Amino acid sequence: MxxxxxxxxxxxxxxxxxxxxxxxxxxxxxxxxxxxxxxxxxxxxxxxxxxxxxxxxxxxxxxxxxxxxxxxxxxxxxxxxxxxxxxxxxxxxxxxxxxxxxxxxxxxxxxxxxxxxxxxxxxxxxxxxxxxxxxxxxxxxxxxxxxxxxxxxxxxxxxxxxxxxxxxxxxxxxxxxxxxxxxxxxxxxxxxxxxxxxxxxxxxxxxxxxxxxxxxxxxxxxLIPGGHVRLRFADAHMLDLAAEALDGSSRDDADLTLDVPGDGGVHQLRALLDRLDDAAVEVQDLSVHTPDLDDVFFALTTERTAPR
Known part of the structure; x- marks a missing residue:
């Protein structure tokens, strides 16, 4: 060492x-x-x-x-x-x-x-x-x-x-x-x-x-939870249909987005898109969000004032 x-x-x-x-x-x-x-x-x-x-x-x-x-x-x-x-x-x-x-x-x-x-x-x-x-x-x-x-x-x-x-x-x-x-x-x-x-x-x-x-x-x-797939839709109707089809997701009506927990891997994305196709939901945009070191840092540390 x-x-x-x-x-x-x-x-x-x-x-x-x-x-x-x-x-x-x-x-x-x-x-x-x-x-x-x-x-x-x-x-x-x-x-x-x-x-x-x-x-x-x-x-x-x-x-x-x-x-x-x-x-x-x-x-x-x-x-x-x-x-x-x-x-x-x-x-x-x-x-x-x-x-x-x-x-x-x-x-x-x-x-x-x-x-x-x-x-x-x-x-x-x-x-x-x-x-x-x-x-x-x-x-x-x-x-x-x-x-x-x-x-x-x-x-x-x-x-x-x-x-x-x-x-x-x-x-x-x-x-x-x-x-x-x-x-x-x-x-x-x-x-x-x-x-x-x-x-x-x-x-x-x-x-x-x-x-x-x-x-x-x-x-x-x-170590840090919080990975998700973010889906964006063209209108509120599509957002409603997607929210019904995807249990456990969280929605933002102002941004017309839906966050689906997961690692964003190929298998999850394929299954996710298949469910949306079955529900006749059109997705305008899709992005994968995984925890980074910023998330690790903020989750594990607290700001502290010290002389050194």
Whole structure:
């Protein structure tokens, strides 16, 4: 396992931020931690990356005990936080070379890694320009490239695409997929549920400092009821006929729609349309609605105000 945590607890005064958190993250995967503001996501990352200590509990990261061997943890990981660590006064290349110096790489090896990362992150043309001139997407790519100078096998990405436009976000997703293909483990926190759906092998939902659900995106979606087929009709008469033919459906007279509970699979749709044909009902429009991660998020979490 890349990460194992048992019974992690953290409080600030009377406020409990983490309340007995257990985690297991396999190597070479993307593990996403979701939750509302104040759920404890950033605190979890800070404990696992040795930035703060837990009050109770135990954790191992990359085979090193977080409390007993924090230096071992730091040598094995990279951290990209919510806010960029880029130095605006330096060029992109200089930022990377600084990280190479901090990683105690010799000059030749440092320059080799920097050149490779500039190419990988599409920053060659901007390498000699001050980071202050970079767009938001370029800054996030540079920030992640700086994390990779030390070639960590486990990377914490704390909301890495916050504030990015859709094109830049998708570019960052491609970079993350490439890292995982190379065997890197990604621990991701994000406010974008689509991001977790797209990237994560497993997703954990944190609420009030406790883990309330964990599984693949598909497994979490199956926890939530509410799938249905929505039928729209041209007039109230057709809506009445359909409501009579389809017991258990719910109608909206204003929108002339009928919602029929179900998963919207082929067999259900075929049977549904056959029943409507038998009742001489004409459907103007049909759409299938299944629960998504938004539904999971809202069903499992509550908004909470907290300092972290």
């Amino acid at each position: 890349a990460i194992t945590a048992t019974g992690l607890r953290k409080s600030y005064g009377d406020h409990v931020v983490l309340d007995g958190l257990d985690l297991r993250v396999p190597r070479g995967t993307v593990f996403a931690l979701l939750g509302p503001n104040g759920a404890g996501k950033t605190t979890t990352v800070q404990i696992l990356s040795t930035l703060i200590t837990a009050d109770r509990g135990r954790a191992e990261v990359a085979g090193h005990d977080v409390a007993r061997d924090p230096h071992g943890v730091r040598r094995a990981i990279g951290v990209t936080g919510q806010f960029s660590a880029v130095d605006n006064l330096l060029t992109g290349e200089e930022n990377l070379l600084l990280m190479a110096d901090l990683a105690h790489l010799d000059r030749r090896e440092g320059r080799r890694r920097v050149a490779r990362l500039l190419d990988r992150f599409d920053l060659v043309d901007a390498a000699k320009k001050p980071a202050s001139t970079y767009s938001g997407g370029m800054r996030r790519r540079l920030d992640l490239a700086m994390t990779l100078v030390g070639e960590p096998r486990l990377i914490f990405l704390d909301e890495p695409t916050t504030g990015l436009d859709p094109r830049s976000r998708h570019a960052m997703w491609q970079i993350i997929r490439g890292l995982v293909a190379d065997g890197v483990t990604i621990f991701l926190t994000t406010q974008y549920l689509e991001e977790a759906d797209q990237l994560a092998d497993r997703i954990a939902v944190l609420n009030g400092g406790r883990l309330v659900a964990e599984g693949t995106a598909a497994e979490l979606k199956r």
